[in-house]
Amino acid sequence: MSGITTKQWRKGFSLIEVLVGTAIFLIVAIGVYGSLTSLLKLANGAQARTLAVQLADEQFEIIRNLPYSSVGLTNGIPVGVLLQTQTLTRGGVTFIVGLTVRNINLSSTTVQASDKLVEVDVTCPTCQNFQPVSLTGQISPANLQSAGNGGAVVTQVFNGNGDPVQGATVSMQSTATSTIINTDVTDNSGVLNVIGVPPGVNVYKVTVTKSGYSTDETYAIGGSGNPNPTNPNLTVLNQQVTSASFAIDKLSSIHFSSVSPLCVPAGNVHFSMVGAKQIGASLPKYSQNLQTNGSGSLDLSSMEWDTYTITSTDSSFDLAGINPFSPFTLNPNNDQSVQLVVLPHDGNSLMVTVEDGVTNLPISGAVVELSKSGYDQTYTTGQGYMSQTDWTGGSGQVSFTDETKYFGDNGLVDVSTSTGNILLKDIFGSYSAATGTLESSTFDTGTSSNFYTFSWTPLNQPPLSGASSVKFQFAANASSTDTVWSYLGPDGTPNTYYSVPGATLSNVHNGKEYARYMAYISTETATVTPKIANISFSYTSSCIPPGQVLFQGLSTGTYTLNISKSGYANYSGSITIGSGWQQKTVLMAP
Numbered sequence: 003m004s005g006i007t008t009k010q011w012r013k014g015f016s017l018i019e020v021l022v023g024t025a026i027f028l029i030v031a032i033g034v035y036g037s038l039t040s041l042l043k044l045a046n047g048a049q050a051r052t053l054a055v056q057l058a059d060e061q062f063e064i065i066r067n068l069p070y071s072s073v074g075l076t077n078g079i080p081v082g083v084l085l086q087t088q089t090l091t092r093g094g095v096t097f098i099v100g101l102t103v104r105n106i107n108l109s110s111t112t113v114q115a116s117d118k119l120v121e122v123d124v125t126c127p128t129c130q131n132f133q134p135v136s137l138t139g140q141i142s143p144a145n146l147q148s149a150g151n152g153g154a155v156v157t158q159v160f161n162g163n164g165d166p167v168q169g170a171t172v173s174m175q176s177t178a179t180s181t182i183i184n185t186d187v188t189d190n191s192g193v194l195n196v197i198g199v200p201p202g203v204n205v206y207k208v209t210v211t212k213s214g215y216s217t218d219e220t221y222a223i224g225g226s227g228n229p230n231p232t233n234p235n236l237t238v239l240n241q242q243v244t245s246a247s248f249a250i251d252k253l254s255s256i257h258f259s260s261v262s263p264l265c266v267p268a269g270n271v272h273f274s275m276v277g278a279k280q281i282g283a284s285l286p287k288y289s290q291n292l293q294t295n296g297s298g299s300l301d302l303s304s305m306e307w308d309t310y311t312i313t314s315t316d317s318s319f320d321l322a323g324i325n326p327f328s329p330f331t332l333n334p335n336n337d338q339s340v341q342l343v344v345l346p347h348d349g350n351s352l353m354v355t356v357e358d359g360v361t362n363l364p365i366s367g368a369v370v371e372l373s374k375s376g377y378d379q380t381y382t383t384g385q386g387y388m389s390q391t392d393w394t395g396g397s398g399q400v401s402f403t404d405e406t407k408y409f410g411d412n413g414l415v416d417v418s419t420s421t422g423n424i425l426l427k428d429i430f431g432s433y434s435a436a437t438g439t440l441e442s443s444t445f446d447t448g449t450s451s452n453f454y455t456f457s458w459t460p461l462n463q464p465p466l467s468g469a470s471s472v473k474f475q476f477a478a479n480a481s482s483t484d485t486v487w488s489y490l491g492p493d494g495t496p497n498t499y500y501s502v503p504g505a506t507l508s509n510v511h512n513g514k515e516y517a518r519y520m521a522y523i524s525t526e527t528a529t530v531t532p533k534i535a536n537i538s539f540s541y542t543s544s545c546i547p548p549g550q551v552l553f554q555g556l557s558t559g560t561y562t563l564n565i566s567k568s569g570y571a572n573y574s575g576s577i578t579i580g581s582g583w584q585q586k587t588v589l590m591a592p
Contacts, residue, residue, distance in 0.1 A: 053092045054124040054135040061099060061122045062137060073118050074103050079174070079184040080118065080198040098125045104186060105154075105197030153201060153238040155246065157194045159210055159218075162251040162307050162334045166192025170212045170250060177222060177235060178205040199238045206236040210248040216306040218248040221281060228282040251307050252335035258292070258300040260342040263322065263386045265448030265545040267298035268344050272316040277308040278329065291315060294342070307334040312342070314583040319344040320351045320554060321583060323547025327355055327364065328585075343547050348554040351583050356383050356549045356565060359589035364549025366542070368567040368590070372553050372577075374560065381551035382540065385454055388445050388517075389538035393417040393424055401482070402443040414438035415523060424523060424534040432528035440521040442537075444482055451543040452512040453478065456519070457503045459536040468526030472534060473499035475522075476507055478514035489520045507539065517541075565590065 065073055065084065074082020080103060088099045102121040124135040159170040169187050172194045176182035188194045199206070209219040221231035238244050260271035270293060277288035288308060294300040311329040314321040323343035324330075332338050356368045366384030373379070381387075388402075394417055395406030411417075415438035416425040424440060426433040456476055463471045475489035475496070491498025494510040499522065511517070517539065523532050542548075556579045563586070565573040570590040577586055 049093070050095050050126055050129045050132055051135065053095055054097055054126065054132075055137075057090060057092050057097055057099065058122045058124050058135050058137045061101070062120070065120055070118075073120065075101065077181050077183050078103065079182065079196055079200075080105055081182070081200075095126060096128060098127065099123070100125075102186070105195075152198045153240055153242045153244060155196045155199055155206070155208075155236060155238060155244045157188070157196070157208065157210070158245070158247045159188050159192045159194075160247065160249055162249065166190070167212065167215070167250060168192060170210055170215070170248075172248075173209045173211070174199075174236075175207050176200070176202060176205050177207055178202050199244075201238050201240050203237045204235045206238060208236060208246060208248070210250055212250060215250045215252055218250050220246075228285055230283045232280055232282055253304045254307060254332050254334060254336045254338065256302045256305055256332065257337070257339045258294055258302070258342060259339070260294040260298040260300075260319075260344055261448075261545050263343055263345070263448070263543075263545055264446060265543065268319060269294060269296040269298050271298065271319050271342060271344055272314075273321070273342065274313045274315050276311050276313075277306070278310070279306075279308050305332060307332055307336075312340070313585075316344075316347065318347050320347050320552060321353055321585075322552040323353070323550040325547040327357070327549070327587075341545070341547070343545055345552060345554065350556040350558060350579055350581055351552060351554045352556060352561075352577070352579060353550060353552045353583070353585040354383075354563070354565075355585065355587045356567075357587060357589050358570075359591045362589075364547075365567055365570070365590055366548045368549070368565055368570075370551050371562075371564045372556075373562050373564070377556075377561070379553055381553070382454075383551055384546060384548040385540040385542055386447070386546040387538050387540050388447070389536060390442065391536045392422050393440070394421055399443045402445045407443060409441045409443050409518070411440045412438060415440050415521075420533065422535060424521060426523055426525055426531040428531075433525050433531045435525075435528065437522050437524040440523075441487075442519045442521075445517045446482065447515055447517065447541050447543050448545055449543045450480070450513050450515050451541040452509075453507040453514075453517065454540040454542070456500050456505055456507050456539045457536075458534055458538070459503070460533070461503050463532040464530045466525075466527040466530040467532045468524070470499070470501040471524050471526070471532040473501040473522045474537075475499055475520045476511060476517065476539070477520070478511035478517045480514050480516070482516050484516075487518050489518075563588075 072083045074080035075084055075086050078086060082103065084101050084103065086101055090097050090099055100123040104119045121136060121138045126132045155174065157172050159167045161167050167188060168190050171185060171187055174184045174196060182200060184196055186194055204223055207220055209217065211217050220233050220235045221228050223231065223234050236244050236246055260268045262268055272293045274291050276286050279287040281287045292300060309329050309331045312324055321342060322345045325341045330340065354370050356365045357363065358365055368383040369380060370383060371380040390405060392406045393408050395404055397408055397410045399407035399409060414427050414434045414436055416427045419425060426438050456474060475491055477487040477489045479487065490496055490508060490510065492500055492505055492508055494508040519537060521534060523534065525531055558579055558581065560576050560578050563575050563577050565588055567590060570592055573588050573590060
């Protein structure tokens with residue numbers, strides 16, 4: 003080898019051998035060390051558990067040697083000399099010792115405790131891989147013991163279906179003295195018996211909880227904010243059994259979204275929500291003023307199952323619909339979505355909800371008329387409306403954003419001579435003999451929709467203008483970027499026209515989001531022109547709540563409300579409109 007002597011080469015090889023050998027030794031040593039460490043941990047864990055078992059047994063021996071009347075907790079029921087929690091050290095290891103003492107064997111006719119159940123729990127917060135130790139046993143007296151100085155409390159805990167709740171924590175504390183505290187859990191039947199409770203009138207505050215569940219509790223009579231509770235603190239009498247029932251169930255969540263009828267998010271909408279459960283006279287358990295965020299969203303977690311009523315409280319928006327209906331039922335362990343459909347606030351308003359009187363399901367397609375002297379307005383439940391009443395802004399608008407503009411015409415219509423009307427164009431003192439056409443801008447319903455009726459006013463045209471002097475065709479597309487609009491008539495072809503106001507739109511348009519209309523206006527008499535004053539069409543979508551309509555801009559006073567729907571008995575009644583937003587629910591009899 004050039005430049006390297008044999009002796010030097012041999013020295014280099016020896017060094018490599020040393021390095022490789024050292025690496026192998028370290029790998030083996032680390033493995034052995036890890037195994038040894040694991041064995042030591044296991045040994046320490048086993049030693050700690052042995053000490054814990056010995057400590058638990060030691061505590062039992064101490065308790066067995068106490069007088070029967072002393073077996074109890076210093077601040078519990080039954081009352082005794084034992085501490086509920088202690089920190090003790092054995093063999094250099096610190097343990098936490100917890101005690102549970104319970105009177106057992108409750109007679110159905112007398113308040114009697116024949117034994118006491120004692121449970122010793124030992125934990126070691128600083129020990130690795132330590133499994134807590136629990137020992138349970140019964141302490142019996144020399145003779146049958148009667149709880150002569152107290153009574154008993156039997157607590158039954160059930161869920162929303164009336165089924166027992168096992169493992170619910172029941173905390174009972176005397177409001178007369180803070181030294182009497184008892185915390186225990188229900189058995190497989192959802193029952194907890196507490197025997198030997200000192201007597202007292204409306205002094206025992208009971209709170210029932212369980213992880214992931216709602217809370218139920220008692221309340222002090224005369225308490226602040228709830229002087230007359232429906233579930234007052236318990237009374238315990240000597241030699242008497244006090245029974246109490248509590249209902250808890252798994253918590254749920256509610257997701258609110260506030261949108262316009264076009265499915266555009268409406269942010270910062272204020273409303274109130276009140277539950278049906280009462281904890282006192284006219285005092286609901288849940289009552290909150292709420293608000294969606296800037297994106298029109300609000301999430302509520304840890305909500306108790308209940309029936310909730312929503313009321314509009316916003317000064318900028320009116321609730322036009324609530325889906326599902328208000329009041330709505332929130333079931334246990336459920337994720338509920340609630341959609342609030344809103345419109346800009348416009349004076350006093352009335353939201354009418356129409357339900358089937360048997361099923362309580364929403365009725366869509368019901369005709370709702372609200373009227374009084376000087377006012378008469380009719381809407382159809384479950385249907386939204388889009389309309390145009392002015393075209394003086396002229397042509398050239400693709401999307402319907404300016405309500406005075408449209409897309410285009412053939413030059414034979416007049417939209418400026420009579421404001422708010424479409425006329426035939428006057429050419430040198432006579433109206434055009436050719437048909438004038440006007441094509442609307444693109445209406446966006448907000449989401450895929452079904453289309454129902456097409457209407458316009460006036461309902462009748464001058465007889466001299468001829469039959470079908472005003473007619474329309476309708477087009478719908480799935481995308482706003484589509485450049486081709488196929489205008490169709492009532493049979494779904496381009497060969498027919500809508501010539502009677504209120505006609506049903508062809509179902510070929512259903513499932514589309516964007517729509518346009520084409521107006522055709524003509525005359526048979528050169529001195530007479532038809533006119534169009536208002537054009538509208540109705541539709542349904544996911545943002546049009548079923549069975550609901552909203553009347554706005556109402557003056558105060560008494561109105562007549564008439565509702566009709568094929569297959570149901572007509573409804574007629576009066577309603578008084580006050581200030582602000584209000585709602586009315588009508589049940590229709592089939």
